[in-house]
Amino acid sequence: MKRNILPAIGIVVGFGLIFASMAANGSLLRYFDVPALIITLFGSFSAIMISFPFKTLKKVPSLIKKLMFTPDDDRGALIETISFLAKKSRTEGILALENEIKELDSMVLIHGLEMVVDGTDIDTIEEILNVELEQTEDRHSVGQQVFLKWGEYAPAFGMIGTLIGLIAMLGDLQDPSLIGTGMATALLTTFYGSLMANMVFLPIAKNLEIQTANELKTNEMIIEGVLALQRGDNPRVIEQKLASFLSNSDKKNKKESKKAVAVAEEF
Known part of the structure; x- marks a missing residue:
């Protein structure tokens, strides 16, 4: 796992800019209302x-x-x-991979190699690994749906709070001087709902969606590699085929690292 501070920076900078704009128009206290926060x-x-x-909600933390991370x-x-x-499978036989499985971290690769070593036919391996891939996508999509729905509900409840405030305000118009203040308070719930949805909930859902897509693409690459191993494809062909899953920058870095290794071996 790698620490990823970019989301935290984005939230801090986003709220900072909004608060700075609010402060430029007067006291921040005018934007704070406890009932509006509770409703939203x-x-x-x-x-x-x-x-x-x-x-499902227990998974939110x-x-x-x-x-x-x-x-x-x-x-x-x-x-x-x-x-x-x-290469090891080609030179030492497929059973030689059994000792290597213990050193691996990827569960998809581990499960795939275990089936390869056990002699499972290629169609069954592909079917089982694809089912695992679908289950992974389903599990991750639930987390995304929580924040997507929260991003939908927050503005809706902000509007509900605004309607409650307007009803209360319009129900008592004896003092016209209070209309402006009442209207501002009523609109705060809409502000809170839109702010939380677009600054927190929806961006989190998008981040999780992108992470899931990257993980699924990596697992697809692993499955392709496992199936190639079972078929007994040439290691060089396997490497070239899997390289298609890399981005252009990763391919360039891979080529540069290979050149560096080749130069080092010459010396």
């Missing part, structure tokens, strides 16, 4: 509690942690590992 935050969270089971998704290193395993 606790109201939207109540809707989340209705929408999702408790076992771990999802926040995942936001700050991203997986070490080094596809280049995985390609080198799979290429090494292919």
Whole structure:
């Protein structure tokens, strides 16, 4: 896992800019209203509690942690590992991979190699690994849905709070001088809902979506490598095929590292 401070920086900078703009127009206290916060935050969270089971909501802290600590998704290193395993399998036999499995971190690669060593046919391996891939996508999508829905509910409850404030204000128009203040207070709930949705909940959902997409793409690469191992493909062909999963920058870095190794071996 690698620490990822960019989301925290984005939240701090975003709120900082908004608070600076608010402070430029007067005291920040005019933007603080306890009932509005209660309606927006606790109201939207109540809707989340209705929408999702408790076992899903228990995962919210771990999802926040995942936001700050991203997986070490080094596809280049995985390609080198799979290429090494292919060479070992070709020279020493498929059973020689059994000792290497203990040193691996990727559960998809471990499960795939275990089936390869056990002699499972290639169609069954592909089917089982694809099912695992689908289950991983389903598990991750639940976390994304929590924050997507929260991003939808927060502005909605902000609008509800605004309507409550307007009803209360319009119900008592004996003092016209209070209309402006009452209107400002009523609009605060809409402000809170829009702010939390667009600064916190929806960005978190998008971050989790991107992380899931990257993890699925890496797992697809691993599955392709495992199937190639089972077929007994040439290690060089396997490496070239898996390199298609790398970005252009990663391919360039991989080529440069190979050149550096070749130069070092010459000396």
